[in-house]
Amino acid sequence: MNLLGISINHRTAPVELREALHLSEDEIRKFIQQTKDSAFAEGIIISTCNRTEIYAIPKSDKTSLKDLENLIKNYKSSFEVKDENFQHFISRESIEHLFRVACGIESLLIGDNQIFKQVKDSFLISEEMNFAGVLIRRVMDAATRVGKRAINETTISEGAVTVSYAAVQLVEKIFSNLQKKSALIIGTGETGELAAKHLRDRGIGRLALTNRSFEKAEKLAAELKTAVFPFSNFKEHLHKFDIIVSATSAEGLIITKKDIDEAMKKRNYASMVLMDIAIPRDIDPESKKIDYVFYHDIDSLNIIVEQNLGKRKTEIPKVEKIIQEELDNFFEWYNSLEAAPTIKTLRDYFESVRAEEVEKNINKFSEDDKEKLEIITKRIINKILHHPTIELRKISESDLRAEDTAAKISIIRDLFGLNSKNKENK
């Protein structure tokens, strides 16, 4: 199978280049249009912040990986891309790599299941642009199956692998229902904003923000529909919150142990979680000595992240086994797309239908007629199959590309359900 693949990813290119080569949805559509008009019949383009991958089946056997490389180089001509920035794949390697990408074991964060959705979305674009033929569809069916099996049969996607998710995981080990809890985010920079969004997504009951620049806090508060406190007096409100996330760029501590002590007294020592994700730290680490105060900083959250990443790594062999199984299944199907085995399977199928019907009705005929029944039904089957057999032979003897031949035979096999018949016979 002449499926070519190139990949620019976190292993082959620095982040600046990956960002530069990232293709937006509109860019992917334009790129597909150009590709279709040039040397490739069908394919799929996956582009995320960490990787840009192109898989395509060439119209001619003379088209090479270099042509595929040149397509992206020309499309993003203002950036210098070196040969070593590319990974190359042909045939089975291409499909295997796509499977590995789909189930997240090629991701920077192993087991990241966002990529699975991104791969599926990329396929939808190819389909909409009429750039996905029979083969790409089959490849994507198999890739989807691999992704789902990896999630269901292994723990490759379990556990938090980012600091912000680790913080949420930790909070959920303390409180059972976030809907009944309140959180204050101190600092509305990128980290604070992300934390606020995570908590809102997890259904936090009440969310409030504070920031040195009140306007910035108000802007985010309007977006998230939350309350906002002036930075000058936020400490007066500490006791009202079960979760406090601090992510400012302040040089020194902004919350002392005394502040927390006072807040805890006002709360009658109801549990309070302090997430200090600022560098340098915002909250006095001594606060952890107070009863029912759960203080965690970047280092402690990183322990969770590292542990979960370690666990995910141990799951990779299980995922690779799934990939090999699905690869074998795919190529078993692909290899069946040859004329000779298809003619045989088709004839076997018709013969089995004929034999079954004859057996069911044989007693309705006299002894003399039974033999005639056999002859007549066989003759009917032969006549029905005569033309399809000739056409199948013509396909195999024509100058069509192997992929086009496979596509035509695939339609016939699907039409008569020959793939499922093969499996039943096994």
Next chain:
Amino acid sequence: MLPTIHTLNILLPFFYIATFAIYFYDFQQGGKKFENSKRLFLFLTLIFHFLYLLLRTIEFNHPPITNVFEIFTVLAFSISFAYFILELVTDIRGTGPFIIIISIIFQVISTLFIQDLTEVKEVLRSNLLGIHVISALIGYSGITISAVYGVLYLILYNEIKLNKFGLIFNRLPSLEILERMSFIAAIIGFVLLTITIIIGIIWLPQAFPNITFADPKLIGTFAVWILYGIGLINKFLGKWRGKKLIILSIIGFCLAILSTMLTNFLGKSFHSFY
């Protein structure tokens, strides 16, 4: 029927140990492989245990509540049964091994020392006594489960405080859930203990006209009852929470066990069952 009773008596600890093993394996592995089969194991163990208790009742013509080793086997059953119901209702499946191990301890002691008892003192053949003992056993099961969840709460609390994110952190439910489960079990324990005490006070003078209320078992039970009462009142008033309440529950459990042990093995009390 006797051979069946004896066989079940020997097999029951092994059933509990097998159930514990599968619960513990599942806890350690954290997969979903035995999620349902472990529950089936527990269910079958409880069925066999119930059958054993039923056969004993029929064969010896009295419910198995007339000596401490009979009480222990019923206690082993009621603790695991209470956990089984709790697991079904809450669908929190990660705490099984910590409860089932308590049943193993009670059942092993019972299996080793229990005897075929056909002669029962007339004073122990009373309906009021039956209700008294049953409510006491359910109450003690509640106290036991409350203490187990309490211990789990304290372990998880310390692990989170000390940034230890190991097996306990990954498998146990949240601190709030552990606290709530310990609290609910303590309420059940307290209510049943109250019923036990009231029935005991009514029945005691009828059965033993010369009884003194300075009996060590009575003092022990009252102490446990008062301890839980103080804890629950403070919880309802919003004064106490978390660790404080849980430590109280654990102390209550230890006191209850200690009072039972001392009364039955060392002291001279009417609760020694003669």
